[in-house]
Amino acid sequence: MNNENKGHDMIKVAVTTSKEDTVLIEQAEQIALELNIEYLSRRRRSIDTLRNEYDLDYLLIIESQQVILKGETTLAWHPCMAVPRIKFLRLGQKDPMIEAMGLKPDYTVLDCTLGLGADALVASYFLGEAGSVIGLEASKYIAFLTKWGLNNFSGRNKHVISALSRITVLNQNYLDYLPEQADNKFDVVYLDPMFECALKKSSGLNALRPLAFYGDVTCAVIKEAKRVAKRRVVMKQNIGSTKANKLKPDFIGGGRYSPVTYYIWEKNE
Known part of the structure; x- marks a missing residue:
């Protein structure tokens, strides 16, 4: 089928x-x-x-x-690559997503495309007790799996367990959620829409594809995200993306050898 x-x-x-x-x-x-x-x-x-x-x-x-x-x-559900990324952060190394978001420990983050929550988990760890992450997931089945995983994960890493507890999962589409939010509600608004092409080394991501929401991130979506963001909007895409460049980001970030890149819009105060 x-x-x-x-x-x-x-x-x-x-x-x-x-x-x-x-x-x-x-x-x-x-x-x-x-x-x-x-x-x-x-x-x-x-x-x-x-x-x-x-x-x-x-x-x-x-x-x-x-x-x-x-x-x-x-x-x-599994924390996937979030665990080694958190380990690298604890060793003092930089994470390209954290750098792209410009996070500080007391920020609030809206993850508009939560998926299984690996990026949200890394952000939650970095933010610590003073920060918070709200994750939106349009698919009720992915949202259920992720919420179940966050609530029931029984690993031994206390830093991961603590970060999991600070993520709120909402089964909502960002196209509906963003217009309902007040101006400047979150420090950072993050989007990670389903990549145009499957990533060969990302079996977890590719397993999501049949269940995922494939709504386009348009200029209107970015404008609404900037209204809701206090500081910046960040969108992750694969290097070969042809859509993101049309959205005119303020600048682009990402790891030197990473298959993904981050499109960044600064909020003009």
Whole structure:
């Protein structure tokens, strides 16, 4: 079943459990109500059998220690590259995204395209207790996975755990959210729209593609983001992007050998 070209709101999903377990079934039924999707009892049927029988793009599988979206690709929450990036920050190295945002420890950040939250996690760590991050995710399934992961991650890194607790996940589209916000509400507004081309080394990002929101970031979106931002707007794109240059950024930043670059608009006070 090819869902690469489907809209994220057209994806057909149901929820089930990894096994017939009373606790897991109760959790799955509650999640089905929360997401307004169908709960399917396993009844010894395989995941592929359920997907084919109900013509599903994905099954949301509730396990005892994890939640997984299983379709042609498999997606589960993990801090991914955020952990080594935080480690490098702790060693005194610079992070290109943090540099592009111009962050200071007490800033507030609006991440308009949260995804699985790796960039938000790095920003939250850098901001510390005085700062905060709000993440918007248009796909209710990605938003659910990320919120679940932030709330249930059980790693040993206390700095990561603390940073996770300071991220607020909202299942909203930035096109709807930005116009509702007051002027200068956030220090930095950040956008990381789905890349035009898949990145070969980013399996986690590529697994998001069938579920992601593909709205264009237009000049009007940047104008609205600048209204909401107190200091700057930052958009991440791959090096080969042809769209971002048309948005006339004030300047461009990024790591010397990185496959991504950061388009930056300063807020004129």
